[in-house]
Amino acid sequence: MIYFDNAATTRISDKVYEIMQEGLRHRYANPSAGYQWAKEERKKVEKARADIADTLHAQGKEIYFTSGGSESDNWALRGIADAYKEKGRHLITSRIEHKAVLKSCEFLEKNGYEVTYIGVDHRGNIKLDELREAIRPDTILVSVMYANNEIGTLMKIKEIARIAHSQNALFHTDAVQAYGHYEIDCNKLGIDLLSASGHKFHGPKGVGFLYKRDGIRISPLIYGGAQEQRVRAGTEYTIGIEGMAVAAKEAYADFSQESLKIKQMRDLLWKELKENIQEISLVGEKENRAYHHLSVCIKGVNALNLADQLGERKICISTGSVCNGMQLKVSHVLKAIGMSEADAKATIRISLSRYNNRDEISTFVEELRSTVNIMRQIY
Template identity: 45%
Template sequence: MDKLIYLDNAATTKTAPEVVEAMLPYFTENYGNPSSVYSFASGNKDVITRQREIIADTLGAAANEIYFTAGGSESDNWALKATAEAYAGKGKHIITTKIEHHAILHTCEYLEKQGYDVTYLDVDENGIVRMDELKAAIRPDTILISIMFANNEIGTIQPIREIGELAHERGILFHTDAVQAFCQVPINVDECHIDMLSASAHKLNGPKGIGFLYIRKGVKIRSFVHGGAQERKRRAGTENVPGIVGFGKAVERAAASLKERTTKEVELRDYLIDRIEKEIPYCRLNGDRKKRLPNNVNFSFRFVEGESLLIKLDMKGICASSGSACTSGSLDPSHVLLAIGLPHEIAHGSLRMTLSEETTKEELDYVVGSLKEIVENLRNMSPLYEDFIKKQNR
C-alpha cells in the first residue's frame, strides 16, 4: 500500500476541509478585533457568540458557560489552579488519578508545592476508578475532584455520572478532562453533574491552538489570564476568531455525524482488536474491552521495544504511537500502563492506534499484516524471546 495510513488521531486529527473553508474569511476579510467598537470588527462578537452556542448545545450547557482557551492543557491548568486559589479558604485537598494527562498531573505537582494536598487514586487493571476508593479518599477539606472522561492512551471511559453524583452529594466541585471524549461519546454536563470540562478542537478535525473550558454558572473560579475584558473578564487576550470559528464548525460537523461515525469506528476497532489477538501471540489489549473510546486500540507486545515497532511501522507508511504525544521522546514507560499493573518490560512494548472516520478495513488488513511481520522480526532478534521459547519447548 503506497498511501500514508494515519492511526494517531488521539495525538491530532486532520483539519476538515469545511473547517478550513469556514475559517479563511476571518484571516483575510473579517479580520477585525471583536473588542473594537466599529461595526466591521464588532460583528465578530456575534460570530463568537454563535460558536459558543453550537458548542454549548452539544453539552446541554448555556453559551455563557463556555470560555475559549488556547487548548486542552490551558483549560486543565485553569480549572485546577483557579479553583485551588478560589476555594483555598474551604480546604486544600484535591483528588485525581494516576492515569491523568500530564496537563493535570504536572499542575497537581505544582499545587503541591504551593501547599495543597493531592490524592492520586489507583485504577483497576482496565484503568477504571474504583468508586469505593474515591469515596474513601474524600475528606472534609476536599475542594475538587478532577478525573478524565476517557484516557488518552488506553481509551478507557470512566464512570463519570457516578463520580459527578458523588462529588455533588459531598459538596465538592467536579472537573473532567474530556479532550479525548468530546464529540466521541455523548456528554451532558447536567446529567453527569460536571462543574468544569476541558476540550480541544484539534482532536475532532478542528484547528490547533483553540480549546474551551466549560464552567458551570455559579462556580467561583478566578480569572486565569489578566488584562482585557475578553471571555467575561476571566481570560484576557484578543480572541482567536478564525480558531473559534473553526472549532464551532468542527463541533457542528462532529455532532451531526456522531452516531454514524462512532458506530463505524467501533466496528473497525473491534475488527482490528480481534485480528491482532488471534494472529499475533503474546500480546495484551490494554484498557477495558467495551468501556473504551470508539476509535482506540492499545496493545502491548511482549519481547518487543515500542520505539523499534514505531520506526518499522513508519517505514511501511503507518503512523501510530506508543502513548501520549505530549510524552514522545521520553525513555520512561507510560505512566498509564504502569498504573494498570504492567511491568516495565511489557509497558515498553506498547502500541496505540487511534482510528478516524476515514480509516478503512483494507488499511487495517495492511496494518495487521505489517504488524505480524515486524513483531516476528523484532522478536527473532530478542535474546529474551529466544530464552522464553526455549523454556516453552522443554
C-alpha cells in the same frame, strides 16, 4: 500514509479548512474593537459559543474559549483552588490523568494545597472505594478524566461526580479524548467543569474551551483585558474558535452513525490483530473503552522501534513509552495499572477516525505482522 494516531491529533475536516482559509485571509478584525467589522467578528465568536454549548446541553455563558486542553485543565484546577481556598485546600485526582492535570496538582502542592491521588485497577478503572474514603469536608475539587488518552478506558463519570458532590466538592473532567466522540450532558452527569480541545475532533490546533457551570467562581489564569467574561484575557483566536465550533457541529450532526462505523472498524482491527499476531493482548477495558481506541501489548518487541519501523512505511501509531534522552521512560499510566516495564515498553496505541477505512486496516495488519516477525527474529 495510514494515520492511526487520532488520539494525538486529528486532521481538520474539509469544511473547517474552507472556513478557516477564507477567514484567515479576509476576516482579521479584532472582535473587541468598536467598529462594525469587528462587531461582525464578535457575533461569530458568540455564535460559536452558543453552538458548542448546545452540544453539551449547556448555556453559552458557560463556555470559555482557551488555547486548548492543557490550558483548560490548568485553569480548572488552579482557578478553582484559588477561588475556593476558604472552603479548603484539598483536591482529589487519579494516578492516570494527563500531565496537564498532574503537573497542575504538583504546582498546587508546592503552594500549600494537599492532593490525594486515587489508584486504578489493572484495566484503568478508578477505585471508587478509595475515592469515597478520600473525600472530606475540606475537599474543593475532584478531577477525573472522561476517557484515558493512553489506554482508552472510560470512567464512571456520573458516579464520580455524585461522590464529589456528597461533600459539596466540585467535579472537573478532562474530556479531551471524549468530547466530539460521546454525547455529554453536563447537567445529567453532574459535571461542573469540563476541558476540551479542538484538534481532537477534526478542528484546529491552538484552540479549546472550558465549560464552567453558571454560578461557580473561578480565578483567572491569564490576566489582562476583559475578554471571556473578564476571566480569561487575550484577543480571541476568532477563526480558530469558529473552526472548532464547526468541527463540533459536524461531530454531533451524525454522531450515532459515525461512531458505530468507527467502532466496527476498531473491532475488526482487533479481530485481525489477534488472528495474525501471536502473543498480543489488549490493554485496558475490553468493552468500556473509547470506541476509536486500541492499546495493545505485543510481547517480544520494543514499541519505540516498532513505531519507527512502521513510520518508515508511512504508518503512524504511538507507544506506551517515551524517549527521554538515551533512556526509555515508561508511561505513568501503564505503571499505574500494574504493567511490568517489559510489557509497557512493548505497548502501542492505535486510534481511528472517520477518515480511516477497512483497506487501511488490512494493510496495517499485514505490515505490523511482518515487522513484528522480523523484530522477534532479531531480538
